[in-house]
Amino acid sequence: MTNGAGSRRAVAVGVTVLLLVISGCSRSSDRGVREYVDEAISGLSEGYYADSDAWDEAVEEALPGLYASDSIPDTYEALRRLTKVAGGKHSFFSTPADVAVWDQPFPPGGVPMPTVTYDGMVATVTVPGFSSDDQSEIDQYLGAAVAVFESERARTACGWVIDLSANGGGNLWEMLVAVSPLLDDGVVEAFRDRDGSTSNVVVNGNTVTWDDQEWGSLPGEPTKFASRPIAIVQSGVTASAAESVIVAFAGQEGVEAFGSKTGGFTTVNNGFELPDGAVVTLSFALMGNREGNFYQSPIAPDHDTKGAGVGALTSAKDWMADQCSDL
Template identity: 35%
Template sequence: MKKARRWLLGLVAAVIVAGLGVVWIFGPTYGTALVGRPVFLLKPSPQRYATTVFDIAERHDFYADSAEFARARQLAEEDLAEADSIADTYPLIDSVLKAAGGKHSTLVVPGRISPERESAPLPTVETQKGIVKVTLPPTDQQWDGQEYADAAAKPLVAALEGGACGVIVDLRGNTGGDMGPMLAGVSSILPDGDVLWFSTGNYDSPVTIKGSSVSGGGTPTTASAEGKFKVPTALLIDEKTGSSGEATLLAFHGLENTRTFGLPTAGYATANISFEMPDGAWILLTTSQNKTRTGEIFGEDPIIPDQLSSFPERTAREWLHTQGCEVHN
């Protein structure tokens, strides 16, 4: 009996040691896929900290198979020998991330992203002379996406049911965040089906609208207001419209009776994954570009509006009038 117990305890110990060995070897790199962040059994050295990020970037970042990335990683690893602290690695990591994923890939130093954020600014909807203006501010997955979507969807549907003849979607200042609630908020003026694709170069992943539900992009969200309306739609953009703000813009790209006004966007029309490192730094990796229903690919170049304007709302209203939206009330 004692021999059997010792054998069993030895087996358990061997399994534990083997498990710890697996975590030690693979936890830093594959932890992001399993638990959303790298897993280290002990505080990593600056060198292991940085090379872990490099390995993850090589697996996921959009340009990770480029000669530029290989060269940037080589130079950074040569300089890592001089790093005495994790903070010393930040500039090296950021330079490698830029080579691996472009300007949308980056390291955010600890403290720049607060774990507790203020309440999200909600969309606003107002109707004037038959034209509904929906303002979509930036949002975040840590905020209440349902409240955000409903704040836009409910009054928009009500206004259109009440006879509004045109819509302005104001994306100026929308630096991005969670695109699921954004699209759900304006789903009533988007057709059902795939409205956008995340293109990795190897495959395309669709963002789909069905009724008032959005899936495939950001947090899956269903707005608490249904209805489909085909009305002339103007979209307002500026130099701060970026990331998910640009993705929301591109969901309308190629639709009839749709036109964009304002200034060129920020040029961050790419999709990211993000994860937190043990010291509180955040890593953002660019994984894909945005592909529209017309087959066009958008990435790091600013999106040019159909009509450049320093007074885009006024210009948009004038265009909507030419589309037959001339309710005077």
């Protein structure tokens, strides 16, 4: 997904990926094919859908050919297919060459950052996709979010439009932290593993935690605006980590979503690195809202604007203007 379907650093999945280096060994392309395959299968077996007959059958069918491969690169295509079986469409296998491409830093001035515009008393914050594990880039992204919410004009806005329509995903945690001033405190989201166990995403002020682990905070103390009406703008491009933002707002009072169905990458990804530097990004849980509803398909908006004659953003702003007039 992008949390990345084709993102610059897709392994950040929409989550800043936790690299689980299975054996802890150093990178080497001369290790035996069989041992390499066994490591890959062991890691893939942790995928959300890897406790199914379809997974068992796929492995049984693929193993003879994998073991007979002349070299490690010859296993990539079969492992790519098994990754989809184990983790679903949000999971993917990246070769060392793929990793080298998406591991490049953004060019100077190229870090995508949240921005805000105002139409009278209505604030529109555009939250772009963002994938990076570089701390300086993360600081820039979150610093831009602070600038959105700390101004005097932000404090006087009667309502907020969150535009996710062009956000294809990336770092789940940074996006949730970026919009934390607009989220209620408390449990905002849950993740459900394949065994049915759940863990909660919790907002406390401008800090986001998962399963009691702190995952990030906005610098300083930006004002909380969770009591203001909020309109979310989404599209078929909206995916992965951006869908997690939508899920986090689901069930919050005064929130409505506009646009069309999202991309449907509503799983949470983890990852592991193989000895030659290939990386598997693997879904391990479903996203669920604060009310305990979990998603395995595109998220429909409250107001489907496809064919309404006006764009989703215009519809959201019109709705917000009505909310503000009633305040």
